[in-house]
Amino acid sequence: MKDFREQAHRLADWIADYLENPERFPVLSQVRPGDITRALPAAAPERGEPFSEIFADFERVIVPGLTHWNHPGFFAYFAISASAPGILAEFLSAALNQQAMLWRTSPAATELEEVTLAWLRTLIGLPPGFDGVIYDTASISTLHALAAAREAAMPDVRGRGLAGRPDLGAARVYCSEHAHSSVDKAVILLGLGHDALARIAADAEFRMRPELLESAIAADRAAGRIPVAVVATVGSTSSTSVDPVQDIAAICARERIWLHVDAAYAGVAAMVPGYEWILRGAQAADSLVVNPHKWLFTPFDLSVLYCRRMDVLRQAFALTPEYLKTSEGDAGVRNLMDTGIQLGRRFRALKLWMILRHFGADGLRAALTEHMRLARTFAGWVDASERFERAAPVPFSVVCFRLRGAGDEQHARLLDAVNASGEVFLSHTRLDGRYTLRLAIGNLATRDTHVRRAWELLNAAAAAL
Amino acid sequence: MKDFREQAHRLADWIADYLENPERFPVLSQVRPGDITRALPAAAPERGEPFSEIFADFERVIVPGLTHWNHPGFFAYFAISASAPGILAEFLSAALNQQAMLWRTSPAATELEEVTLAWLRTLIGLPPGFDGVIYDTASISTLHALAAAREAAMPDVRGRGLAGRPDLGAARVYCSEHAHSSVDKAVILLGLGHDALARIAADAEFRMRPELLESAIAADRAAGRIPVAVVATVGSTSSTSVDPVQDIAAICARERIWLHVDAAYAGVAAMVPGYEWILRGAQAADSLVVNPHKWLFTPFDLSVLYCRRMDVLRQAFALTPEYLKTSEGDAGVRNLMDTGIQLGRRFRALKLWMILRHFGADGLRAALTEHMRLARTFAGWVDASERFERAAPVPFSVVCFRLRGAGDEQHARLLDAVNASGEVFLSHTRLDGRYTLRLAIGNLATRDTHVRRAWELLNAAAAAL
Numbered sequence: 023m024k025d026f027r028e029q030a031h032r033l034a035d036w037i038a039d040y041l042e043n044p045e046r047f048p049v050l051s052q053v054r055p056g057d058i059t060r061a062l063p064a065a066a067p068e069r070g071e072p073f074s075e076i077f078a079d080f081e082r083v084i085v086p087g088l089t090h091w092n093h094p095g096f097f098a099y100f101a102i103s104a105s106a107p108g109i110l111a112e113f114l115s116a117a118l119n120q121q122a123m124l125w126r127t128s129p130a131a132t133e134l135e136e137v138t139l140a141w142l143r144t145l146i147g148l149p150p151g152f153d154g155v156i157y158d159t160a161s162i163s164t165l166h167a168l169a170a171a172r173e174a175a176m177p178d179v180r181g182r183g184l185a186g187r188p189d190l191g192a193a194r195v196y197c198s199e200h201a202h203s204s205v206d207k208a209v210i211l212l213g214l215g216h217d218a219l220a221r222i223a224a225d226a227e228f229r230m231r232p233e234l235l236e237s238a239i240a241a242d243r244a245a246g247r248i249p250v251a252v253v254a255t256v257g258s259t260s261s262t263s264v265d266p267v268q269d270i271a272a273i274c275a276r277e278r279i280w281l282h283v284d285a286a287y288a289g290v291a292a293m294v295p296g297y298e299w300i301l302r303g304a305q306a307a308d309s310l311v312v313n314p315h316k317w318l319f320t321p322f323d324l325s326v327l328y329c330r331r332m333d334v335l336r337q338a339f340a341l342t343p344e345y346l347k348t349s350e351g352d353a354g355v356r357n358l359m360d361t362g363i364q365l366g367r368r369f370r371a372l373k374l375w376m377i378l379r380h381f382g383a384d385g386l387r388a389a390l391t392e393h394m395r396l397a398r399t400f401a402g403w404v405d406a407s408e409r410f411e412r413a414a415p416v417p418f419s420v421v422c423f424r425l426r427g428a429g430d431e432q433h434a435r436l437l438d439a440v441n442a443s444g445e446v447f448l449s450h451t452r453l454d455g456r457y458t459l460r461l462a463i464g465n466l467a468t469r470d471t472h473v474r475r476a477w478e479l480l481n482a483a484a485a486a487l
Numbered sequence: 488m489k490d491f492r493e494q495a496h497r498l499a500d501w502i503a504d505y506l507e508n509p510e511r512f513p514v515l516s517q518v519r520p521g522d523i524t525r526a527l528p529a530a531a532p533e534r535g536e537p538f539s540e541i542f543a544d545f546e547r548v549i550v551p552g553l554t555h556w557n558h559p560g561f562f563a564y565f566a567i568s569a570s571a572p573g574i575l576a577e578f579l580s581a582a583l584n585q586q587a588m589l590w591r592t593s594p595a596a597t598e599l600e601e602v603t604l605a606w607l608r609t610l611i612g613l614p615p616g617f618d619g620v621i622y623d624t625a626s627i628s629t630l631h632a633l634a635a636a637r638e639a640a641m642p643d644v645r646g647r648g649l650a651g652r653p654d655l656g657a658a659r660v661y662c663s664e665h666a667h668s669s670v671d672k673a674v675i676l677l678g679l680g681h682d683a684l685a686r687i688a689a690d691a692e693f694r695m696r697p698e699l700l701e702s703a704i705a706a707d708r709a710a711g712r713i714p715v716a717v718v719a720t721v722g723s724t725s726s727t728s729v730d731p732v733q734d735i736a737a738i739c740a741r742e743r744i745w746l747h748v749d750a751a752y753a754g755v756a757a758m759v760p761g762y763e764w765i766l767r768g769a770q771a772a773d774s775l776v777v778n779p780h781k782w783l784f785t786p787f788d789l790s791v792l793y794c795r796r797m798d799v800l801r802q803a804f805a806l807t808p809e810y811l812k813t814s815e816g817d818a819g820v821r822n823l824m825d826t827g828i829q830l831g832r833r834f835r836a837l838k839l840w841m842i843l844r845h846f847g848a849d850g851l852r853a854a855l856t857e858h859m860r861l862a863r864t865f866a867g868w869v870d871a872s873e874r875f876e877r878a879a880p881v882p883f884s885v886v887c888f889r890l891r892g893a894g895d896e897q898h899a900r901l902l903d904a905v906n907a908s909g910e911v912f913l914s915h916t917r918l919d920g921r922y923t924l925r926l927a928i929g930n931l932a933t934r935d936t937h938v939r940r941a942w943e944l945l946n947a948a949a950a951a952l
Binding site for chain 2: 023024027029030031033034035036038040041050051053055056057058059060062064065066067068069070071073075076080083084085086087088089090091092098101102103104105106107108109110112113114115116117118119120121122125126127128129133134136137140141142144145149158159161162165169172176179180181182183185186187188190192193202203204205206207208209210211212213214216217218246247248259260315321322324338339341342343344345346349350353354355363364365366368372376378379380381382383384385395434438449450451452453460468
């Protein structure tokens with residue numbers, strides 16, 4: 023491509039403008055299903071086209087179909103940020119096109135991953151016994167954790183599998199009723215079966231009840247089921263509740279069951295003074311997932327699995343065909359392909375390294391603290407309101423609330439009306455069986471004005487119902 | 488970051504220079520294990536640092552630790568290219584930070600994925616019955632294919648799993664002895680067990696022998712084993728051999744066994760006139776993986792799974808918690824999270840779309856044709872040489888060869904000597920039990936001069952042994 027330099031400069035300006043004016047597009051895309059498809063030809067062009075034409079179509083067809091996750095009015099799901107150093111790192115990473123499967127195929131990606139994950143581990147207060155590995159998503163991190171747990175709990179699963187074995191009982195994995203759907207998908211994929219997942223009831227603040235976990239384990243053991251793992255959640259998806267990890271860890275230690283902590287969203291908050299308690303007990307976990315792409319300003323994707331028993335993970339997955347053997351393999355270097363199902367791996371550590379250095383520990387703590395302050399501010403308005411009411415505590419940066427006296431249908435209409443504004447985007451969940459609105463803060467550009475505007479739009483829409 | 492625009496322009500120039508001078512660094516990194524780690528501090532900085540300092544460290548510490556996959560002398564594994572439009576698309580993708588889990592969270596990413604995969608499907612001659620989905624790697628594509636196959640072959644695995652079920656026999660998955668290690672990892676992860684993988688012997692040209700597949704299936708059925716899937720390979724990793732897909736497909740149809748085709752590397756070659764035969768029979772497959780990040784000039788990662796039974800894949804994985812329910816969900820839009828274990832998904836379709844348009848069908852065919860011509864040229868030198876000999880046919884862009892009369896140790900020394908040059912990087916495999924050198928062509932910047940230089944270095948090193 024002869025004009026790469028020119029086009030790269032053009033994109034540098036386009037992206038700089040985009041980041042400087044994150045509100046110039048509606049946050050929730052306003053296209054209708056099929057709009058994008060209809061605007062594009064049914065076949066690839068026979069002859070190559072100039073990049074300027076491709077980019078013109080990008081602006082004309084693609085941009086209107088984007089939901090802007092970088093918009094400061096993005097309050098849905100977990101709000102995230104593609105921070106500037108992270109975007110620059112991804113630009114470099116794409117150009118370098120590293121495949122960090124073996125040490126020799128990218129010594130820098132291999133060693134920078136180890137260094138950067140040690141930095142992050144220290145920041146969130148996990149002891150050095152935790153070894154880290156980067157995956158793409160929390161779904162994959164949790165899948166690997168549960169695969170290692172399966173290997174530890176059930177004899178010779180790697181070799182003999184689970185089917186056709188009279189020596190094996192059915193498995194059981196435990197999590198809170200508020201645990202993420204990635205746990206469901208993992209037990210399905212691993213062949214344990216969805217029925218193997220026992221969802222333990224939570225208390226009034228949506229935290230797993232350890233005494234119910236304990237009795238479930240006892241009942242399962244009595245019935246010949248094999249307890250494989252317990253998943254404790256630090257920052258559940260619906261309400262960001264924190265399971266009592268310390269109590270759960272004590273049970274897992276006593277029962278010798280693998281403890282996996284899903285701290286994908288909230289784990290990073292442990293670096294904020296006053297929030298160390300959220301990972302209390304996690305030091306005794308076997309594995310823990312935390313996602314820098316959720317609340318650490320890292321462009322998607324980058325999930326980290328910390329594991330105290332990485333040898334079990336390797337035992338489950340290490341497998342070196344001849345074409346991947348290297349002389350360093352014998353010299354004890356770390357080959358990242360040995361801890362995962364994916365052979366090829368992008369150079370993801372680069373963005374985390376650049377982000378940690380750009381913000382510094384201090385800057386990261388300040389950003390997280392500010393997001394939690396904004397959430398408390400919004401929660402205060404809800405609490406003082408006669409129209410709305412709070413639906414859950416606010417330990418971090420997400421507020422769950424309801425329109426007083428409204429049912430599902432009214433809530434859904436309210437949400438649609440607010441989201442149609444293009445100024446803010448909120449999503450919902452269900453708590454105690456009831457439709458619940460969620461306001462999630464996590465974008466670096468979100469200010470008091472945006473949170474205030476969301477509140478105004480909610481009140482206006484509620485008044486108009 | 489106040490100076491994002493300035494730094495983005497600086498990177499635009501750095502990357503443009505890098506791509507214009509791909510040979511300014513040694514192709515295989517010359518650092519020693521631990522060099523990168525030792526050059527970096529043990530903890531994250533407390534205060535943020537200017538990007539210019541971070542970038543200075545990138546150049547000082549990270550760059551020497553890179554193995555340059557974009558170097559035209561990269562001939563190891565499968566050589567790849569991060570093409571210019573792909574790099575630009577990734578820059579945009581990082582800034583937009585789309586999460587294409589639901590249609591509404593990125594209508595553009597969702598619909599562009601469908602459009603672009605239809606373009607690619609037509610280019611390689613697969614019928615419209617194949618629906619496509621983008622994953623990160625072929626390991627994950629094949630994992631999903633085999634998960635769907637398991638769901639189809641074994642009753643109610645999603646719900647009841649595999650363990651503790653007297654009604655289920657042990658499983659069996661079949662592939663050639665030359666199939667990729669991702670098949671091994673998938674059967675392990677799925678709980679089928681590594682023993683469940685039957686590696687069928689190949690013929691003299693490294694192609695699976697269908698008659699042996701047939702007898703293996705019969706023997707397994709007689710022994711109460713459940714045949715779950717057959718994996719046929721089009722372009723095996725060691726020698727790029729092509730299994731007789733048509734014969735294998737006939738067996739699978741007769742036996743009602745899921746056929747998955749691993750065309751991760753070579754599948755794209757089906758778009759070149761004269762190479763349509765490589766996917767003959769694949770039209771009857773249940774699923775097929777092809778990796779644009781291997782030989783279609785797409786920055787890593789982007790793997791495509793085509794599947795004729797996407798409903799089975801959805802049946803295995805679809806699961807919508809309340810917090811992900813949308814009004815469009817009821818209106819029949821496609822939510823990409825339903826076909827995968829990963830909930831979050833990057834906007835990968837953007838780069839494939841830009842690449843297909845930038846090169847055009849014609850340009851892609853020309854690039855693939857040129858790579859195959861270069862491989863044939865090199866193979867011709869091997870064939871005419873008294874020092875080296877060919878170890879396998881050359882259907883595509885990889886040449887397998889040996890130093891006549893040399894054993895493992897001599898070959899390994901030869902390879903190390905050549906790779907130490909910094910000018911070229913080759914890897915090895917084992918064929919017929921013997922150490923085999925591989926020269927893989929796949930970088931867009933590779934010219935006759937680079938292939939010629941590899942040949943000179945190989946001959947010089949052989950003479951010096």
